[in-house]
Amino acid sequence: MTLPAALLEKIASAAVREGLADAVYATVPTPIGPLLVVTGKRGVVRLAFPEEPAAAVLERVAATLGPRVVASTAETAAVRDAIGAYFEGDDETLDVPVDLALVRSDFRREALLTLRTEVGPGHVVTYGELAARIGRPKAARAIGTACATNPVPLIVPCHRVLPGAGGVGSYGGGPERKRALLAHEGALLV
Amino acid sequence: MHVTALPPFWTLVQAHGDELLVHARRLAGDAQAEDVLQDALLRALRAYPQLRHAEHLRAWLYRVTTTTALDLHRARRREVLVPEPPAQAAEAPELYDDAFEALIAPLPDPAQAALRLRFVDDLDYDGIARRLGCSAVAARQRVSTAVRTLRTHGIPT
Numbered sequence: 001m002t003l004p005a006a007l008l009e010k011i012a013s014a015a016v017r018e019g020l021a022d023a024v025y026a027t028v029p030t031p032i033g034p035l036l037v038v039t040g041k042r043g044v045v046r047l048a049f050p051e052e053p054a055a056a057v058l059e060r061v062a063a064t065l066g067p068r069v070v071a072s073t074a075e076t077a078a079v080r081d082a083i084g085a086y087f088e089g090d091d092e093t094l095d096v097p098v099d100l101a102l103v104r105s106d107f108r109r110e111a112l113l114t115l116r117t118e119v120g121p122g123h124v125v126t127y128g129e130l131a132a133r134i135g136r137p138k139a140a141r142a143i144g145t146a147c148a149t150n151p152v153p154l155i156v157p158c159h160r161v162l163p164g165a166g167g168v169g170s171y172g173g174g175p176e177r178k179r180a181l182l183a184h185e186g187a188l189l190v
Numbered sequence: 191m192h193v194t195a196l197p198p199f200w201t202l203v204q205a206h207g208d209e210l211l212v213h214a215r216r217l218a219g220d221a222q223a224e225d226v227l228q229d230a231l232l233r234a235l236r237a238y239p240q241l242r243h244a245e246h247l248r249a250w251l252y253r254v255t256t257t258t259a260l261d262l263h264r265a266r267r268r269e270v271l272v273p274e275p276p277a278q279a280a281e282a283p284e285l286y287d288d289a290f291e292a293l294i295a296p297l298p299d300p301a302q303a304a305l306r307l308r309f310v311d312d313l314d315y316d317g318i319a320r321r322l323g324c325s326a327v328a329a330r331q332r333v334s335t336a337v338r339t340l341r342t343h344g345i346p347t
Binding site: 002008010011020022023025055058059061062063066067069070 | 199200203207211231232238
């Protein structure tokens with residue numbers, strides 16, 4: 001016998017309603033593959049590409065936000081809708097609350113917040129330019145690390161940060177996805 | 191932080207949810223099984239962060255499910271007998287053991303022993319048979335008779 005999916009959904013929703021969930025996750029199908037999204041009480045804490053093992057992703061979330069991690073499609077509707085609207089081209093702002101609890105340093109947090117606030121869809125910056133914007137013009141390499149360890153790619157748009165020397169550079173989800181996202185936003189001529 | 195981190199709760203649900211539903215069905219019948227499982231998992235979620243270690247989590251979930259099913263029987267019985275609200279379920283995991291003991295206390299000793307081996311120690315029927323010095327068939331029979339007694343007659347108060 002298999003547990004009915006509807007029952008699992010019902011239990012997860014009840015858990016969220018009663019404040020018993022530290023985090024809620026769901027998998028969202030997108031043109032660049034199924035994305036695992038995890039939201040905490042204050043916003044999206046994690047977005048992972050399918051190459052990352054989901055178990056490890058969820059364990060890390062549990063270690064930070066708490067072990068009461070549940071799966072629910074209904075309770076992740078806001079972020080799933082925002083991601084849907086992004087790929088449909090209806091609304092590319094991905095304007096959902098984000099919680100950078102999984103970011104390990106204030107410098108990285110500031111870099112990611114600045115990136116999210118200042119570099120909108122269709123725009124790009126170089127690592128060096130982003131470093132300069134947070135008043136650390138020599139910290140381009142550290143910006144690269146901040147982007148490489150970004151727990152919420154796509155929503156914090158590290159795909160819009162490019163090497164000064166040209167090309168798209170590296171990306172957590174692979175350079176192909178970075179190119180696809182930039183092309184989708186009209187920021188890259190292919 | 192826990193020494194051994196507790197796994198994300200839903201990993202447990204995915205690993206053991208099916209068998210817990212089967213278990214709930216055995217204890218509470220088809221009509222109530224899903225309600226019992228929902229109630230049990232919410233109870234488990236309430237207690238989960240307070241667990242002091244990440245061992246025997248499957249056995250713990252069985253215990254919570256058993257207690258939830260037995261509480262339901264007891265609540266039903268009280269609704270019929272005495273118009274008073276059912277006792278609030280204990281939340282701390284160690285209290286589940288007390289609740290479980292209280293619930294099986296009215297049964298004859300051999301039945302209690304069989305249920306404890308099955309639901310507290312989480313033994314399979316071969317293991318129970320070894321402990322009770324009987325055959326696995328007899329062990330299964332003893333457990334299912336004890337469960338049926340609770341299920342058919344509720345808990346004597």
